[in-house]
Amino acid sequence: MYNFLNDNSIYVVLLVALINWIGLFIYLVKTESKLNKLEKQISSMKTNNKGRNE
Amino acid sequence: MVALRYVLMLICIVLPIVLAFIHGISSPRKKYWVVTTFILVTSVIILTILPPISGNFSDARRLSKTQDFKDVDVSFIVSEIIFDDNNVLITAIPSEIFHFSDKKKLEKNTYSVIAENSESIKSLKLNDKVVSTLNYIDSTNQYLLKKIVSINPILEYPFIEALQHRIKNLNLHVPLHWTSFIAYLVSLIFSIRYLKHDKLEDDIVASSAIKIGLIFTILGTITGMVWAKFNWGAYWNWDPRQTTILVIMLIYLAYFGLRNSLDSFEKKAKLSAVYSIISFITVPVLMFIIPRLLPSLHPGGKDDGTTGPVISTQADMVDSSLAFIFYLSIAAFLFIYFWYLSIDIREKTIENKIREQNV
Numbered sequence: 209m210y211n212f213l214n215d216n217s218i219y220v221v222l223l224v225a226l227i228n229w230i231g232l233f234i235y236l237v238k239t240e241s242k243l244n245k246l247e248k249q250i251s252s253m254k255t256n257n258k259g260r261n262e
Numbered sequence: 263m264v265a266l267r268y269v270l271m272l273i274c275i276v277l278p279i280v281l282a283f284i285h286g287i288s289s290p291r292k293k294y295w296v297v298t299t300f301i302l303v304t305s306v307i308i309l310t311i312l313p314p315i316s317g318n319f320s321d322a323r324r325l326s327k328t329q330d331f332k333d334v335d336v337s338f339i340v341s342e343i344i345f346d347d348n349n350v351l352i353t354a355i356p357s358e359i360f361h362f363s364d365k366k367k368l369e370k371n372t373y374s375v376i377a378e379n380s381e382s383i384k385s386l387k388l389n390d391k392v393v394s395t396l397n398y399i400d401s402t403n404q405y406l407l408k409k410i411v412s413i414n415p416i417l418e419y420p421f422i423e424a425l426q427h428r429i430k431n432l433n434l435h436v437p438l439h440w441t442s443f444i445a446y447l448v449s450l451i452f453s454i455r456y457l458k459h460d461k462l463e464d465d466i467v468a469s470s471a472i473k474i475g476l477i478f479t480i481l482g483t484i485t486g487m488v489w490a491k492f493n494w495g496a497y498w499n500w501d502p503r504q505t506t507i508l509v510i511m512l513i514y515l516a517y518f519g520l521r522n523s524l525d526s527f528e529k530k531a532k533l534s535a536v537y538s539i540i541s542f543i544t545v546p547v548l549m550f551i552i553p554r555l556l557p558s559l560h561p562g563g564k565d566d567g568t569t570g571p572v573i574s575t576q577a578d579m580v581d582s583s584l585a586f587i588f589y590l591s592i593a594a595f596l597f598i599y600f601w602y603l604s605i606d607i608r609e610k611t612i613e614n615k616i617r618e619q620n621v
Contacts, residue, residue, distance in 0.1 A: 218311070221430045222311065224431050227485050227488065235477055246616065249616050
């Protein structure tokens with residue numbers, strides 16, 4: 209693997225580009241899960257308010 | 263030419279920042295932002311990975327005499343082409359001197375290239391720019407064309423023996439650190455604003471700016487480590503630049519340590535604003551000054567004679583085509599940065615509102 213990457217240096221560039229993409233992608237996934245949590249909190253707040261009103 | 267490069271650099275760095283501030287740093291991104299980011303990122307990746315690297319004839323000649331010889335791609339311009347029964351004889355002018363109008367100089371600097379007759383050779387025309395793999399033949403002082411890599415490429419990256427294609431990493435590694443510098447600067451501005459106006463929104467922006475900036479610093483470090491493995495032999499070399507970026511990373515990780523250790527929101531915001539201002543003082547020192555004072559594996563260290571691979575007053579340091587893509591890459595990463603920043607700020611604002619409702 210190391211020898212292959214050493215001989216075909218263009219794949220190192222590809223690897224670096226992929227690392228950048230994966231890093232930004234991980235942030236996307238984290239934001240998604242956080243937003244899900246917030247949505248759940250908001251919906252639970254709404255049901256609580258309904259209970260109070262009734 | 264050098265002045266033009268500085269203007270271009272300023273535009274690529276300042277324009278995204280100004281647009282982000284005009285637009286409102288925490289407001290949802292408009293459509294033009296999405297389209298611009300997409301176009302920039304796609305074009306940077308394509309223009310980084312696809313173009314060939316090209317050396318000159320002396321590289322091919324020198325390297326064909328070495329023991330563990332590797333192929334060199336040479337860029338030349340076809341000035342004459344003669345078809346034989348089996349072979350094709352091309353008179354080639356190195357493309358770097360082709361722009362000189364002096365014809366005598368051009369005639370002195372021609373090289374003869376021979377190739378086997380094939381379909382791709384037949385499609386060559388006069389004055390075509392060709393990037394091809396050449397081997398030097400000692401006995402006849404000719405070059406043997408092994409393979410045509412590219413005909414009339416829009417862009418060529420310079421051939422540097424130790425770097426090969428890895429020179430293209432410059433566009434994917436260095437801009438990450440520049441972006442993180444802007445990130446810490448944004449945090450500084452909003453920390454000062456928080457201390458002035460005492461608004462919680464500014465504190466949210468300051469902390470989000472550091473959070474997204476840290477993502478870029480960490481990515482820059484990892485990509486640098488991969489590059490270092492292939493150029494310097496180890497993932498981590500305790501090079502001055504590597505060490506200082508680690509220190510910056512630790513300083514800003516401690517920022518979150520400080521934030522999470524406090525319960526009161528007022529106290530948290532005030533202390534972290536002060537911490538952010540103080541820690542930014544170290545950033546220019548650690549990023550720009552110390553790595554230049556010490557001998558370093560990175561370009562731009564002590565006794566290197568240059569100020570760095572890209573910000574150099576020497577026009578020959580980095581090819582201007584490479585510099586252009588580099589600046590585009592900075593703009594692309596800044597567009598991504600401000601986009602992520604607005605997402606993070608909006609998410610934190612909603613979180614705060616929910617907390618206020620619950621209390």
